[in-house]
Amino acid sequence: MDECLRPGPSRWVEIAVLGFLCLAGLGLRIHALDRQSIWIDEAYSLDLAGKGLTTIVAETARDNHPPLYYLLLAAWTRVGSMSETWARLLSAVLGAALIVVFHSVARQILDRGTALVATAILAFSPFAVWHSQDARMYPLMLLATYLALSSFLVYVRGGPWWSLGVWVTSLIAAFYTHLYALFMVPVLLVHLVSVRRDLGPRRMSLALVGLGTAVLACLPWIWIVLTGARHEAGFYKPIGLLSIPYAFYAFSVGYSLGPSIAQLHNTWQRPDLLAHLGSAVPLAAVLFGGAFTLGMASARRHFGRYTALAIGLVAFPVALPVLVTSLSRVDFNARYAITAFPAFLMFVSAGIVTPACRVLRVALAGGIAALLIGSLANHYGNEAYAKEDARSAERFVERRRAPGDCVLVIGIDPAYRYYAGGARRMEWLDFGARSSALDNRQALDRWRSSCPRLWFVSGREWEADPLGVARTEIERYFQTVSESVLPGVRILEMKPREGDTGNAGS
Secondary structure (H helix, E strand, O other): OOHHHOOOOOHHHHHHHHHHHHHHHHHHHHOOOOOOOOOHHHHHHHHHHOOOHHHHHHHHHOOOOOOHHHHHHHHHHHHOOOOHHHHHHHHHHHHHHHHHHHHHHHHHHOOHHHHHHHHHHHHOOHHHHHHHOOOOOHHHHHHHHHHHHHHHHHHHOOOOOHHHHHHHHHHHHHHOOOHHHHHHHHHHHHHHHHOHHHHOHHHHHHHHHHHHHHHHHHHHHHHHHHHOOOOOOOOOOOOOOOHHHHHHHHHHHOOOOOOOHHHHHHHOOOOOHHHHOOOHHHHHHHHHHHHHHHHHHOHHHHHHHHHHHHHHHHHHHHHHHHHHHHHOOOOOOHHHHHHHHHHHHHHHHHHHHOOOOHHHHHHHHHHHHHHHHHHHHHHHHOHHHOOOOHHHHHHHHHHHOOOOOEEEEEOOHHHHHHHHOOOOOEEOOOOOOHHHHHHHHHHHHHHHHHOOOEEEEEEOHHHHOOOOOHHHHHOOOEEEEEEEEEOOEEEEEEEEOOOOOOOOOO
16 A cells, blocks of 8 residues: 555544644634724624614615624624624634534544645635634634534434434524525435435434424525515626636635735726736646545545535535526625535545645645645735725824815725714715716715815725726816825825816706
8 A cells, every 4th residue: 555545643633633723723813803994894794783683683684694693793792892803703713613613524524634634724724714804794604504514414324313403403593694505405405315225214304304494494584585675785796707716716715815806806807817817826726726626536535425415515505606696686706605615625635635646745735835824924914915994094084184074985985984983074975877977966066165175085996986987076076185095995185176167967
């Protein structure tokens, strides 16, 4: 036998390595929690968490996401504070807990050594770290989903009866955290069918009843979503040729290697897009894509009877959001397919340990480790990959504005308001649709006579100003005195123009 195929680590070594990975993962997730400003989605989370239970449920009934995370965040912030650091700490704790739960799943599907490789990638994953430092629902969704999967696997392998209740309850919790957790149902159903001969009639019947109970528990919220006045995101992200490859690229190295999110939005439609991708993208494609392909090709060897389950864990959470977006105006985003992310790592880990030659295994693992470290370094220290700095923008304007000055914020308005509070004179205009042009001009014409100065703060222009007309429209009525640039944010200090532009009513 090749020395590469030696037995895996002992049980005690496994426990020691897992303990180290959990501590390292927690450290990465709580390190520099307050370094970056909150962004607009986090501002929404914090705003909602400050409201009462019934208001949270009513607001989420009009939103894209169910209420469980917001209710948990509301309780969390009442124990601590409404600061961004404390709110993000909840995600960090949930993200660290996911490491343990994920290892439990991987250990039931893979051998000991491969499961530890997968867990190590998760612990150091920039994608996982980013979401574990974001005051949003995704760490809770993943934790509940994989807790359901872990207890489901225990149950179908003849485990105690209480495991049935754990996986049904966890699956319901996952759904009431994010609607797309429901896509786990066909994955579990397919596996139940594949192992039906091993379960026995009674255990199989109870499993189907449990799965049906979970679906029935979700139906009231599905009905609310389908019949209610739902919130729609201001920037529709349809499916494109690169949407799926980008989702797997994000799973691999996160959002902090290669082009930044802002750069991608600014070059997405350009014919020379490939020229802007840099060297990190093909390198990640070769290393992660190669490992994933090797893992898929050797799936039977590594996953055995769980091969169909593992493939389903990757395929369904990606394919079904694509289908939803294709049939509606519901957005597609890499994070909406996030339940495929841990299973993707299992295939990558299987691919890393597949080559018979130790040199190839070490080269593949070392290259992937280098990409993870480089992306993490950018995440913590490179402003090009930072969230829009609404915090610094608000402080910049507050130090310089005079009484009576107007502040017009687009793109990052919710985050800016979080730092400014409710006492500032702030304005809002819609530059996202041509039909708003006349209303915008009339408002600007009024502000010209009432605002000694206008501070124009803009960020996420691809969402807030997709037509690229905001600055041109504003400069009909105000002239720029100074311009300042912060990470992801542009600030114009402007003074009113004299005279009639002749365009206010056109």
